[in-house]
Amino acid sequence: MDRFSKLHPIFHFLYFIGMFALVVSVYNPFFIAVSFLGVLIYEIKCRGAQALSSLKLTIAVVLAVGMFNMLFAHYGEDVLFVIGNTEFTLEALFYGINQGFTLATMVLWFGAFSRTTDSEKVIYVFRFAPKTALLFSMVLGFIPKFTRKLKEIEDAQLGLNGGQRRDSKIKTAINNLSALISYSLESSIITADSMTAREYNPKAVRYSRYKIMPADLVLIAVSVPAIAYVLFAKITDRITFIFEPTIYSKSFDYVAFVIFCFFSLLPVAVDLTEEILWKISYAKN
Structure with missing residues (x-):
């Protein structure tokens, strides 16, 4: 509890x-x-x-x-x-x-x-600044999301190489980070397009529980x-x-x-x- x-x-x-x-x-x-x-x-x-x-x-x-x-x-x-x-x-x-x-x-x-x-909770506390609240809440959500995605990228790289690392740890980390950055940029664009399509309005009245x-x-x-x-x-x-x-x-x-x-x-x-x-x-x- x-x-x-x-x-x-x-x-x-x-x-x-x-x-x-x-x-x-x-x-x-x-x-x-x-x-x-x-x-x-x-x-x-x-x-x-x-x-x-x-x-x-x-x-x-x-x-x-x-x-x-x-x-x-x-x-x-x-x-x-x-x-x-x-x-x-x-x-x-x-x-x-x-x-x-x-x-x-x-x-x-x-x-x-x-x-x-x-x-x-972030949006509720910063409801006087809805854009800032949205940005902060998205950042908090992206951290665990990108952590899980990085693990998926590492597992995929190992799977493609038969479970073995063919490159050095530094080069492998750089490649995985590059893939993660590409994914994050693409994900940000998709999120922005989705919010635009749904006519997101930061000034809209929201219910709070x-x-x-x-x-x-x-x-x-x-x-x-x-x-x-x-x-x-x-x-x-x-x-x-x-x-x-x-x-x-x-x-x-x-x-x-x-x-x-x-x-x-x-x-x-x-x-x-x-x-x-x-x-x-x-x-x-």
Whole structure:
């Protein structure tokens, strides 16, 4: 049961935009870790074993970014090892790992956003700008569509070659990408012609099945001050973390951290609350 995905679209956009802004701006490993755990638990709850593939990708990204930053950025006082005249430090490695976790957390939140937000919700939220809403919704729809098409192109190429790659991986990838671009251009033309033939009117009145409920209002009323307080704490240097020349927490606002924990775990909390209420109601009956 994914109650969070059934909330009002306005709250969804407010929540995810706020989360994106906080993850990018706070840049504190304690906050990043909480946000990462929050979205990972939510993904595992909704997708089950499929979410483990995201965890594997996260580990690869964190290790790659951490090692890359340590190899090419040399700062800090805690030297891990020396090769020639080059010192590789703990501070550079830790900063890279934090960058990797930030990137992985953003990817997971974007995945949750794309899964809970469809084209109908986008058009509803941006109904004051129908052309922009249409463009945004089409882009969101094209991403999974083109991903599936690229897999079909790869399978077709393997089938034509008897299940073996005759060219190098780079050349094969370029050929597949060229075919995908050709398909996307042709698909765009067909979509445009279809909309013209059906006399698409962006100013036409549309029926909306979304109705804001008291629970949505409560969540919006709670989320807005939560986002504002954490951003205020960041701007006023209350949650500053130092990565060089040594690693230490310069300042830490526990209130902001507790609020951020609640905000990161909000999707899971909403789902668990719904399940508990449903079980209580079922037990009474």
